[in-house]
Amino acid sequence: MEANQEQVQDRVKRGTIHEGPKNHIIAFVISIFLTLLAFMAVANTALDATFIKIFIVILAIFQAVIQLAFWMHMKDRGHFFQILFLATGTFVAITAFIMAIYWVWW
Amino acid sequence: MAHSVKKYRGLMDWITTVDHKKIGILYFAAGGLFFVIGGIEALLIRLQLMFPLGADGESWLLSGQTYNEIMTMHGTTMIFLAAMPLIFGLMNAVVPLQIGARDVAFPFLNSLGFWTFFFGGVLLNISWFTGTVPDIGWTAYAPLSGTEFSGTGSDYYAIGLQIAGIGTLVGGINFLVTIINMRAPGMTFMRMPLFTWTSFITSGIILFAFPALAVGLIYISFDRLFDANFFVTATGGNSVLWEHIFWIFGHPEVYILILPAFGAISEVLPTFARKRLFGYSSMVFATALIGFLSFMVWAHHMFTTGMGDIANALFGVATMLIAIPTGIKVFNWLFTIWGGKIRFTTAMLYATSFIPTFVMGGVTGVMLAIPPADFQFHDSYFVVAHFHYVIVGGIVLSLLAAVFYWWPKMFGRMLNETLGKWSFWLFFSGFHLTFFIQHFLGLWGMPRRVFTYLPNQGWDTANFVSTIGAFFMAAGVIVILINVIISIKGPKAPADPWDGRTLEWSIPSPSPEYNFKQLPLVRGLDAFWLEKMDGKKEMTPAEPLGPIHMPSPSILPFFMSLGLFIAGFGFMYRGYEFDSALINSLFGNDIIAILGLAITFVCMFLRSVYDDHGYHIEVEELQKEG
Ligand code: HEM
Ligand SMILES: [Cu+2]
Numbered sequence: 001m002e003a004n005q006e007q008v009q010d011r012v013k014r015g016t017i018h019e020g021p022k023n024h025i026i027a028f029v030i031s032i033f034l035t036l037l038a039f040m041a042v043a044n045t046a047l048d049a050t051f052i053k054i055f056i057v058i059l060a061i062f063q064a065v066i067q068l069a070f071w072m073h074m075k076d077r078g079h080f081f082q083i084l085f086l087a088t089g090t091f092v093a094i095t096a097f098i099m100a101i102y103w104v105w106w
Numbered sequence: 107m108a109h110s111v112k113k114y115r116g117l118m119d120w121i122t123t124v125d126h127k128k129i130g131i132l133y134f135a136a137g138g139l140f141f142v143i144g145g146i147e148a149l150l151i152r153l154q155l156m157f158p159l160g161a162d163g164e165s166w167l168l169s170g171q172t173y174n175e176i177m178t179m180h181g182t183t184m185i186f187l188a189a190m191p192l193i194f195g196l197m198n199a200v201v202p203l204q205i206g207a208r209d210v211a212f213p214f215l216n217s218l219g220f221w222t223f224f225f226g227g228v229l230l231n232i233s234w235f236t237g238t239v240p241d242i243g244w245t246a247y248a249p250l251s252g253t254e255f256s257g258t259g260s261d262y263y264a265i266g267l268q269i270a271g272i273g274t275l276v277g278g279i280n281f282l283v284t285i286i287n288m289r290a291p292g293m294t295f296m297r298m299p300l301f302t303w304t305s306f307i308t309s310g311i312i313l314f315a316f317p318a319l320a321v322g323l324i325y326i327s328f329d330r331l332f333d334a335n336f337f338v339t340a341t342g343g344n345s346v347l348w349e350h351i352f353w354i355f356g357h358p359e360v361y362i363l364i365l366p367a368f369g370a371i372s373e374v375l376p377t378f379a380r381k382r383l384f385g386y387s388s389m390v391f392a393t394a395l396i397g398f399l400s401f402m403v404w405a406h407h408m409f410t411t412g413m414g415d416i417a418n419a420l421f422g423v424a425t426m427l428i429a430i431p432t433g434i435k436v437f438n439w440l441f442t443i444w445g446g447k448i449r450f451t452t453a454m455l456y457a458t459s460f461i462p463t464f465v466m467g468g469v470t471g472v473m474l475a476i477p478p479a480d481f482q483f484h485d486s487y488f489v490v491a492h493f494h495y496v497i498v499g500g501i502v503l504s505l506l507a508a509v510f511y512w513w514p515k516m517f518g519r520m521l522n523e524t525l526g527k528w529s530f531w532l533f534f535s536g537f538h539l540t541f542f543i544q545h546f547l548g549l550w551g552m553p554r555r556v557f558t559y560l561p562n563q564g565w566d567t568a569n570f571v572s573t574i575g576a577f578f579m580a581a582g583v584i585v586i587l588i589n590v591i592i593s594i595k596g597p598k599a600p601a602d603p604w605d606g607r608t609l610e611w612s613i614p615s616p617s618p619e620y621n622f623k624q625l626p627l628v629r630g631l632d633a634f635w636l637e638k639m640d641g642k643k644e645m646t647p648a649e650p651l652g653p654i655h656m657p658s659p660s661i662l663p664f665f666m667s668l669g670l671f672i673a674g675f676g677f678m679y680r681g682y683e684f685d686s687a688l689i690n691s692l693f694g695n696d697i698i699a700i701l702g703l704a705i706t707f708v709c710m711f712l713r714s715v716y717d718d719h720g721y722h723i724e725v726e727e728l729q730k731e732g
Binding site for chain 2: 081085088089092093095096099100103104
C-alpha cells in the first residue's frame with residue numbers, strides 16, 4: 001500500500017495522471033485573495049500612493065508566480081524548457097527596459 | 107489498421123504538403139525567386155550609380171523616386187524575403203535529419219509558416235503593379251513612413267512584413283520544439299551538430315525579436331490606417347520610438363541570419379578537412395553568448411540620434427563585446443582546417459572564402475561601434491560596405507556553401523563541380539570588386555541612399571568599378587542557376603557523397619518521406635562518423651522495424667494565409683479614394699477585410715473541430731522499399 005502511494009505521487013509529478021482538484025482549489029483561493037488585497041489597497045485613501053504602487057506590484061509578482069506554477073503546470077516535472085524560456089525572455093525584456101530608461105533617456 | 111489517406115499529385119501536392127523536406131524545397135524556390143528579384147533591383151541601383159549626374163542635370167537611368175523605391179524594395183526583399191526563407195529552407199531540409207527525427211514537431215504549423223511568408227512577400231511585391239511602391243528604406247524610419255510623407259507604399263511595407271513575420275515566428279517556435287523534443291535516442295544536446303545548435307539559438311532569437319517587429323508594424327499601421335499617433339510628433343507621439351523598436355528587432359535580426367550561416371560553415375569545414383570541429387563546446391557557448399548579446403546592442407544604429415554620451419559609450423562597448431565570441435568562432439574554424447586533409451570542392455571554396463570575408467565585415471563593425479568615429483561613418487557608403495561584407499560575404503557565401511553541400515541530400519542529384527567553381531570565382535571576385543571600394547567611397551564622403559551625385563568629386567571611377575563588380579556577381583548567380591537547371595538531368599547522388607560526419611548522410615539521397623526507417627542510436631558527436639570509424643556502414647537502429655505514423659497533408663494553411671493576404675488588402679484600401687465610384691463601393695470599405703479574416707477564422711475553426719490522426723506506413727511497405 002505504501003509503495004503504491006509513492007507510485008501514484010510519482011505519476012502525478014510526471015503528469016501522466018491527474019493530480020485532482022486540491023492544489024487547484026488552494027491556488028484559486030490564493031489568487032482571489034491576492035486580487036482582493038490589491039483592490040483594497042487602491043481603494044484605501046489613507047495609504048501612501050508610493051506604498052500602494054510598490055505593494056500591488058509585489059502582489060502582481062506573487063500572482064504571476066502562482067498562476068504559472070499551478071495553472072500553467074510549471075511546478076510539475078518536464079517543464080524545464082518552459083521555465084528556461086520564460087526566464088530568458090523576462091531577462092531580455094527587463095534588460096532592454098533598463099537600458100532604454102537609464103541609458104537612453106529621451 | 108492502415109486507413110487510406112488521400113495522396114495528392116502535382117501542384118496540389120506542393121500546396122498541401124506538410125513534409126518538412128518538401129517545405130524546405132518550397133522555401134528554397136520562393137526564397138530563390140525573391141533573391142533573383144532583389145538581385146535585379148541591385149543591378150538597377152548599381153547601373154544608376156555607374157555614372158554621375160549628367161551635364162544637362164538629367165539622371166541617366168532612374169528618377170529619384172524610382173531609385174528610392176528600388177532601393178527600399180531591394181533591402182526589404184533581400185533581408186525578409188530572400189535571406190530569411192533560404193535559411194528556413196535549409197533548417198527544414200537539414201535539422202530534422204541531423205537530429206534523427208522523422209519530422210518536425212508541428213508539420214501543420216510548418217506549412218502555415220511557409221504560406222504566410224509567401225503571401226506576405228507576394229503582397230509586398232504587388233505594390234510594383236499598383237504603382238505605389240514602398241520608398242522609405244528597409245528601416246522605414248518615422249516620420250517618413252507616416253501618412254504625411256509617404257503614400258500607400260508604406261502600407262504595403264507594414265502589412266506585407268506583418269504577414270510574412272507571422273510565418274517567421276511560427277517557424278521559429280516550430281524549430282525550438284522540434285530540437286527540444288524530437289532528438290533521436292542518445293542525441294544529447296552536446297552531441298547535436300553545430301548547424302542544429304545555431305538553428306536552435308536562432309529560433310530562440312526569433313522568438314524574442316520578432317514580436318518587437320510585429321508591435322512596431324502594428325503601430326505604423328495604426329498610425330497610417332486608423333489615425334493613431336504613436337510616431338506623430340505633432341499629436342504627442344515620438345518618432346524616435348520607432349527607431350528603438352525597429353532596432354530592438356533589427357540587430358537581433360542580423361544575428362538570426364548570421365548564426366545559421368556560422369552553423370553551415372561549421373559543418374562544411376570539418377567534412378572537407380576530414381577533422382572534427384575544433385572546440386565544439388566553445389562554439390556552442392559562443393553561439394549562445396552571441397544570441398544573448400545581440401539583444402543588448404540595438405542603439406549602435408542610433409549613435410547620431412542624440413542619445414547622449416553615456417548611452418553612446420555604453421552601447422559602443424556592449425557592441426564591441428560581440429567581437430569576442432565571434433573571434434572564438436573564427437579561430438576555431440581556422441584550427442579546424444589547420445593540418446586537415448583538405449578537399450577544395452565548391453562547397454569548401456565558398457566556406458573557406460567566407461572566413462576572411464566575414465572577418466573584414468566584423469572589423470568594420472567594430473570600427474562603427476566607436477561612437478565618435480561613427481559620427482563620420484554614419485549614413486555613408488562605409489556602412490553600406492560594412493553590412494554587405496557581413497551579409498553577402500558572410501551569409502550569402504555560407505548559404506552557397508550550404509547549398510552545394512546539402513543539394514545532393516535535398517534533391518538526390520549532384521551539382522556540377524566545374525560550373526560550381528566558375529560560379530564561385532565570378533561571385534567571389536565580383537563581390538570584393540563591388541564592395542571593397544565602397545569603404546573608401548564612404549570615407550571620401552559619399553552619402554548612402556542617394557540616387558545620383560555630381561561629377562568630379564573623386565567618386566566617379568570608384569562607382570564605375572563598383573558597378574562592374576556587380577556584373578561579375580550577377581554572372582556568378584547566372585552560372586549557379588544554369589547549374590541548378592542542368593542538375594535536373596545530372597548524375598544521381600549517392601547517400602554519402604562527401605564522406606560526411608552527421609546523421610543526414612546515413613540515409614538515402616533524397617531521404618524517404620519518413621526519413622529514418624528505424625530511429626538511429628546516437629553514440630556521440632559526429633554520430634555517423636563514429637559508426638564509420640568502427641567499420642560499420644550504417645547507424646545502429648534504436649528500435650525494431652514498426653509502422654511509421656505520418657501526418658496527413660492539408661490545404662488549410664494555404665487558405666489561412668490567403669485569408670490574411672486578402673484581409674491585408676482590405677485594410678490597406680478601406681479608406682482609399684478610388685477614381686471610379688463602382689470600385690470605391692466595392693473596395694473602399696471594410697467588406698474585403700472582413701471577408702479575408704473570415705476565411706482565416708473558418709480555416710482555424712475547421713482545423714480545431716476536425717480531428718485528423720494522420721496515417722501509418724506499414725512494415726510491409728517499408729520492407730518493399732528495401
Ligand atoms: C562584430 C560584429 C558587428 C558589429 C560590431 C557591428 C556594428 C554595426 C554598427 C555600429 C552599425 C551602425 C552603423 C551606422 O549606421 O552608422 C552597423 C550597421 C549594420 N550592420 Fe553591423 N555589426 C556587426 C556585425 C553585423 C552582422 C553579422 C550583420 C548581418 C548579418 C550586420 C548587419 C548590419 C546592417 C544590415 C547594418 C545597417 C543597418 C542600416 O542602417 O540599414 N552587422 N553594424
Ligand atoms: Cu546592429
